[in-house]
Amino acid sequence: MDPIYLAVGALLLLLTVVDLLWTTLWVEGGAGPLTSRLASRTWKTLKIVSGERPRVLSFSGPLILILGLTMWIALLWAGWTFLFAGGEGSLIDTRNTGPISWTERFYFVGYTVFTMGNGDFTPNGGIWQVVTALTTASGMLFVTLSVTYILNILSAVTQKRSLASSINGLGAQSAEILETSWDGDAFQGLEVPLNTIASQLDTLTSNHKAYPILHYFFTPQTSQAPTTNITVLDEALTLLRFGVAADHRPSEPSIRQARSSVQNYLDTLGSAFVEPASQSPPAPDLKHVRDDGIPTVTDEDFTTSLEEITDRRRHLLGLVESDARHWPSTDSQ
16 A cells, blocks of 8 residues: 555545535635636636737636636546555456556546446455445536536626626716716616616626636627626716716615625625726716716816725726726727
């Protein structure tokens, strides 16, 4: 018996199981330590190699997902191989006599993990029969959790792009959202879509907590990019809350709920991988809103209000930059 091989095998299996269960089952825990590092480094590498070309970055999500699954199965396979290598006489060759090679152990573990039935080798004795059964169980666990994880990820990706499209349908710029809903006296019908979008955004935030890999599913179309459109939405909310005259604003609860949903989204992504930008982004265009006949506060009051939410807007800019995009007012995509 080789204790070093046994220790290496046990360590690899422990890392794999912890990372797999952490990533797929722990809703509040985000990705496991191995998966989170793999995702972050793959994304950074793609950005450098591609020069932040949108078409190349659009492969980042599927690539990270495939690499994560490959990492789990590779560690699982290697861990069981080392474990069987650590036990003297753990396997019996049913066809030939003599020592069993590493390749043959690797082969035995492979068809056992993938439950392909018995091959040319069989476990030697009761304890190794139990270990073989655990090997098969780990393979079934991997397949079951991986399939469920992939389906949930794809569903969440669809949901987040649907949210982006809903916001973009109101307007591609913050001032445009106000202009299209202004009827000359009030913001007609804006409260209902704001409440709906806030609910969708809460769902997206929950999905990001459960599946942080969502951040790396990049789309070249700005109209379907949540980071850009959520920024547009929050800038529109800033105009409504601090730029529009108080007598003409939508109801305070609807604005407060939407702003709270955006803040929860920023907090969730900020705790994982988004850092605030070093400077504040350009201010929303209050003059453009005023030119469309919407009553506004004075420029001085608006500037003072913006200073109170500097940190929030820096987080928004950091979010946009982390997604390899430009601030909406200058986004040329």
